[in-house]
Amino acid sequence: MSVRIAERARASPSACTHPRCVTCDVRRVAVCVAVGPEHLARLAAIASEQALAAGQSLFEEGEPAEAVYVVTAGMLKLYKLLSDGRRQILGFVVPGDFLGCAFGRLHVCSAEAVTAVELCRLRRMQFLSLLDDCPTLEKEIMQRTCTELAAAQEQMLVLGRKTATERVASFILRMADRRRPANDAPLHLPMSRMDIADYLGLTMETVSRTFSSLRRTGAIDLLDTHLLAVPHRRRLEELAGI
Amino acid sequence: MSVRIAERARASPSACTHPRCVTCDVRRVAVCVAVGPEHLARLAAIASEQALAAGQSLFEEGEPAEAVYVVTAGMLKLYKLLSDGRRQILGFVVPGDFLGCAFGRLHVCSAEAVTAVELCRLRRMQFLSLLDDCPTLEKEIMQRTCTELAAAQEQMLVLGRKTATERVASFILRMADRRRPANDAPLHLPMSRMDIADYLGLTMETVSRTFSSLRRTGAIDLLDTHLLAVPHRRRLEELAGI
DNA sequence: CGCACTCTTGACCGCACTCAACGTTGGTGG
DNA sequence: CCACCAACGTTGAGTGCGGTCAAGAGTGCG
Numbered sequence: 108m109s110v111r112i113a114e115r116a117r118a119s120p121s122a123c124t125h126p127r128c129v130t131c132d133v134r135r136v137a138v139c140v141a142v143g144p145e146h147l148a149r150l151a152a153i154a155s156e157q158a159l160a161a162g163q164s165l166f167e168e169g170e171p172a173e174a175v176y177v178v179t180a181g182m183l184k185l186y187k188l189l190s191d192g193r194r195q196i197l198g199f200v201v202p203g204d205f206l207g208c209a210f211g212r213l214h215v216c217s218a219e220a221v222t223a224v225e226l227c228r229l230r231r232m233q234f235l236s237l238l239d240d241c242p243t244l245e246k247e248i249m250q251r252t253c254t255e256l257a258a259a260q261e262q263m264l265v266l267g268r269k270t271a272t273e274r275v276a277s278f279i280l281r282m283a284d285r286r287r288p289a290n291d292a293p294l295h296l297p298m299s300r301m302d303i304a305d306y307l308g309l310t311m312e313t314v315s316r317t318f319s320s321l322r323r324t325g326a327i328d329l330l331d332t333h334l335l336a337v338p339h340r341r342r343l344e345e346l347a348g349i
Numbered sequence: 350m351s352v353r354i355a356e357r358a359r360a361s362p363s364a365c366t367h368p369r370c371v372t373c374d375v376r377r378v379a380v381c382v383a384v385g386p387e388h389l390a391r392l393a394a395i396a397s398e399q400a401l402a403a404g405q406s407l408f409e410e411g412e413p414a415e416a417v418y419v420v421t422a423g424m425l426k427l428y429k430l431l432s433d434g435r436r437q438i439l440g441f442v443v444p445g446d447f448l449g450c451a452f453g454r455l456h457v458c459s460a461e462a463v464t465a466v467e468l469c470r471l472r473r474m475q476f477l478s479l480l481d482d483c484p485t486l487e488k489e490i491m492q493r494t495c496t497e498l499a500a501a502q503e504q505m506l507v508l509g510r511k512t513a514t515e516r517v518a519s520f521i522l523r524m525a526d527r528r529r530p531a532n533d534a535p536l537h538l539p540m541s542r543m544d545i546a547d548y549l550g551l552t553m554e555t556v557s558r559t560f561s562s563l564r565r566t567g568a569i570d571l572l573d574t575h576l577l578a579v580p581h582r583r584r585l586e587e588l589a590g591i
Numbered sequence: 592c593g594c595a596c597t598c599t600t601g602a603c604c605g606c607a608c609t610c611a612a613c614g615t616t617g618g619t620g621g
Numbered sequence: 622c623c624a625c626c627a628a629c630g631t632t633g634a635g636t637g638c639g640g641t642c643a644a645g646a647g648t649g650c651g
Contacts, residue, residue, distance in 0.1 A: 187506045189590050195506040210495045216502060245487070252494050253452045259501035260458060264429045264437040266508035267550030271607065300630060308509030313607055315631055332615095332630070348431050513639065542598065555639055557599055574598070574647090 140177070141247040146237060153233040157226045159183075165218040165226075166207065174228050175208040181224035182297055185216045186305065196306040198258070199298065203287055205251055208234075222297045266308045269348055274307040275317040276347035279327065283337060293328075293336045321346070382419070383489040388479060395475040399468045401425075407460040407468075408449065416470050417450040423466035424539055427458045428547065438548040440500065441540065445529055447493055450476075464539045508550045511590055516549040517559040518589035521569065525579060535578045563588070 142150050157176070159165060166172070168187060183200040197216055200206055206226070209215055238245045265277050283294050296303070304314045322329045326343050328336040337343055384392050399418070401407060408414070410429060425442040439458055442448055448468070451457055480487045507519050525536050538545070546556045564571045568585050570578040579585055 187502065189506070189510060191590070193510040195509040197502050197505055209499065210492055211499070215499050239484075242481075245491075249487075249491055249494070250452055252491070252498060256494060256498045256501060257451065257453070257457045259498060259505060260429065260439050263439055263501060263504055263508060264431070266505060267437040267547075268431060268435045299628095305509075310608060311630080312609085312632085316607095319631070348433070552640055553598080554600085554641085558639095561599070 141243040142237075142241050143243055146241045146244070149233075149237055150229075153230045153237070155228045157228045159220040159224040159226070161220050161222050161224075163220045163224075165220065165224075166214050167217040168214055170214050171212060172207055172209065172214050172231055174231050175234050176206040176229065177227040178202050178204050178206060179225045179227055182221040183218050183224055184221050184298065184302060184306075185218050187216050194305045195308070196302060198255075198262075199282075199306070201285065201287070205248070208248060208252075210235075221302065271307075271309055271313050271317050272320070272346055273348040274309060275303075275314060275321065276326070276343050278303065278307055279335070279337065280340075280343055280347055293330055293334050296333050296335065383485040384479075384483050385485060388483045388486070391475075391479055391482075392471075395472045395479070397470045399470045401462040401466040401468070403462050403464050403466075405462045405466075407462065407466075408456050409459040410456055412456050413454060414449055414451065414456050414473055416473050417476050418448040418471065419469040420444050420446050420448060421467045421469055424463040425460050425466055426463050426540065426544055426548075427460050429458050436547045437550070438544060440497075440504075441524075441548070443527065443529070447490065450490060450494075463544065513549075513551055513555050513559050514562070514588055515590040516551060517545075517556060517563065518568070518585050520545065520549055521577070521579065522582075522585055522589055535572055535576050538575050538577070 140150065159181075165176070165183065178200050179202055181202070183206065185197040185200065185206075187195050187197065199221065200218070206218065207214060238248065265274055269277065279294070282296060286294075298306075300311045300314050300318075303309075304311045307314065309317075318327075318329060321327045321343075325338070326346055328338060330336060382392065401423075407418070407425065420442050421444055423444070425448065427439040427442065427448075429437050429439065441463065442460070448460065449456060480490065507516055511519065521536070524538060528536075540548075542553045542556050542560075545551075546553045549556065551559075560569075560571065563569045563585075568579075568581070568588055570580060572578060
């Protein structure tokens with residue numbers, strides 16, 4: 108991986124439009140890391156590859172955080188548990204996303220692979236010291252953290268005030284919008300109905316019923332259990348309570 | 350205000366334990382801003398005082414963000430609205446907290462005074478350029494943003510998976526814990542039952558009923574509508590579903 | 592004193608949960 | 622190749638928690 112970062116940086120710097128960007132292309136997934144060329148070797152030195160099978164855990168809440176990650180393929184879910192097993196999924200992580208880069212010593216949530224996953228692992232202390240020396244990277248992390256905070260606040264509105272139909276419609280729209288690159292192809296939702304339920308604060312049964320109801324009313328086309336099309340986006344937005 | 354910041358910095362640098370901290374003491378509320386002495390004059394130059402009466406709005410979702418604020422007295426609430434008026438309160442802001450310092454151009458939520466409020470207003474563009482030159486301040490903002498993100502994720506668990514009793518118990522514990530300085534005096538909750546309801550994803554009636562039920566079972570002492578004591582913290586923690 | 596506002600409490604209702612049965616799919620082994 | 626099984630998803634029936642509606646208590650202010 109270390110080698111590949113440097114190689115790709117020289118080979119195709121134009122794959123990403125971000126200024127001073129290193130393109131780390133693993134399996135044709137572009138990962139943008141805003142780091143100046145003077146810090147490139149250091150970034151490469153602290154990076155290593157890691158892979159997970161679907162269902163495998165990456166880290167758990169309360170564990171010491173020893174690394175941060177950039178996802179290069181697949182999807183993970185972040186979640187918190189109550190002592191009796193109730194679960195809240197905080198978000199789904201897709202290629203290009205940073206993971207576990209909180210500033211605390213301990214992980215504040217657990218991470219588990221939804222599909223097979225490939226990641227770029229960065230040793231935490233070295234990554235933090237790189238941040239100190241590389242302002243553009245620090246800006247990038249700050250930007251991403253703010254985006255995550257805004258997403259969490261939007262989800263608080265969903266969980267606190269929206270009905271089941273509005274939650275599912277909001278979920279579909281959000282998942283459609285965060286695809287990189289953006290496109291109009293059918294939307295693949297690899298997570299189980301149970302995962303969607305735990306993300307939306309509902310039960311599996313209610314999620315299933317709501318998908319069926321959206322299909323019956325024509326708001327979505329369910330091509331397959333995990334594949335759907337949005338024929339009339341505006342209609343789904345109305346159902347989402349925008 | 351500008352003058353007071355500089356004055357206080359020289360007058361009582363020991364009021365705050367934070368390294369290289371400027372104590373901006375307005376009405377005896379200590380506000381810590383991690384900025385080196387070399388940037389002190391610049392900080393003072395972009396700061397001004399502002400006051401709000403209870404119920405007054407500071408900014409609204411979607412407006413351009415022209416300033417960031419440090420609260421020096423009172424309490425504000427941050428919230429989002431749905432088109433039909435449903436409201437989700439994202440958090441309550443207390444003295445010492447930063448406010449509106451997202452990196453986007455527009456405010457992502459609205460802010461309204463719960464009580465009479467005094468703030469230190471910092472012009473946004475100048476504040477951002479100060480951030481560029483002052484790494485300790487930037488670290489401080491990053492740290493606070495991460496803390497806020499963790500709080501938002503904890504609240505997602507509350508809103509998505511906890512019962513009414515667990516939500517109210519969690520709320521009381523959180524409010525008790527974030528007091529600065531920490532103390533065991535009776536807890537003052539200046540916000541209305543409606544505000545608590547909109548923070549916890551409940552109705553006013555359910556919040557009121559739950560407070561009454563907690564009082565009957567002895568988990569809390571309601572000294573007054575907005576003042577309570579927690580006689581057995583452990584008991585409340587159990588009720589909160591820790 | 593009267594008004595306005597907030598909070599509390601009661602009665603009833605409905606949305607989402609629980610429990611249960613069944614269908615579908617994919618993997619395994621005879 | 623099919624039988625079997627386990628996991629996941631769908632659908633139906635009934636229930637309960639928290640919402641809705643309404644009345645009344647408490648409080649502050651002019």
